[in-house]
Amino acid sequence: MKPVKVSTRGATSPASPIRKLVPLAVKAKESGKTVHMLNIGQPDLTTPQPMWDAVLKNPPAVLAYSPSEGFPELRRAMARYYEKLDIRIGADQIIITTGASEALVFAVASIADPGDEILIPEPLYANYIGFSHMLGVKVVPIPTRPEDGYHLPPREVWEEKISPRTRAAIVCNPGNPTGTVYRPDELEMVLGIAKDHGLFVVADEVYREFCFDGERHRSFMNYRDTEDRVILIDSISKRFSACGARIGAVSTTNREAYEACHHFSQARLSPPTLGQLMAVDAFAFDDDYYAELAGAYVKRRDAVMEELSKMPGVLCEVPKGAFYAMAKLPVDDSDTFAAWMLSDFSHEGETTFVAPGGGFYATPGAGKQEVRIAYVFEADVMRRAMEVLGKGLEAYPGRIG
């Protein structure tokens, strides 16, 4: 009998830092602890009622496949939403996907072959590493620094990293995990580099409306002279608090990239039908909806920042967008600390689950003292979760400084 063997790609695939400690959190809950789940961007806000009504008041008789590229009603609704944002994308340039996650896989698979390279500002959204690995594409990190608010380094730093295999840059704006909202001059620099070196720009804008303190989001798609090199990634998960609907989109005016994504979409048949039905009317929500949304998250962020500022040895830049904060903690190793918080620590029956920072870096060994905090709960809950985190830091045996 010959044994079976998984692929090298399978055997070496990294676990997501967002989810790898979940078994410890489950155990902690089973032991009776309350666990503040700040490891994942799962908002607590109620999914808007009109979205539920769309399926509950008028359920389809047959839960059928949709077209591979998604229902035309949803694509048209998205095109109208984009038009209001001065993003010129037609309904026939949008492909609805199973979350932004699938949109990213389609985008990168359509522009990079195994062995090709993609530039990504670091710290980065951890799953960029996971799906690039799956596609055999190498992530080349572009370093950013907390003292610069994680804004982009100058052109020379990017150009040093470009090789004959470089195919694209992925830019997440506002940034996960940094909360950075990029300025127009930064977007123009990236587009300039992309033009000079024949690169695509994959623009992950799933947190577009989550901008605070007067910051204004600008899209790569607002530029008219990109020569069809931008691929826009979107999602309803965060802006409509509908992570479980699994609806995203990949859009581009680049005909060849569109066709490639379209063929990939056919290979997986169709995106979720119910989620699409829920999303159609949501894209018509007005500015008040988004203002209220951003207002809710500012309160949460402010609560987190205030509590973190009271903790000796903790450093955290004020995030200007999305709903995450990268914090540097006085610990020997944030993996060990996060695991210890779940398995060994509690304060008045509670503990706080944060995502260890290492997984948000493609650079080996980086982020060892950082954690990502998702401020996805009401301000009072966030305050309490931070208080528990602070108590944990005081008691942690691997505390340094």
Ligand SMILES: Cc1ncc(COP(=O)(O)O)c(C=O)c1O
């Ligand atoms: C930057 C970024 N892109 C993509 C995704 C994936 O979103 P979706 O739920 O639509 O797959 C996330 C989810 O947290 C994200 O933060």
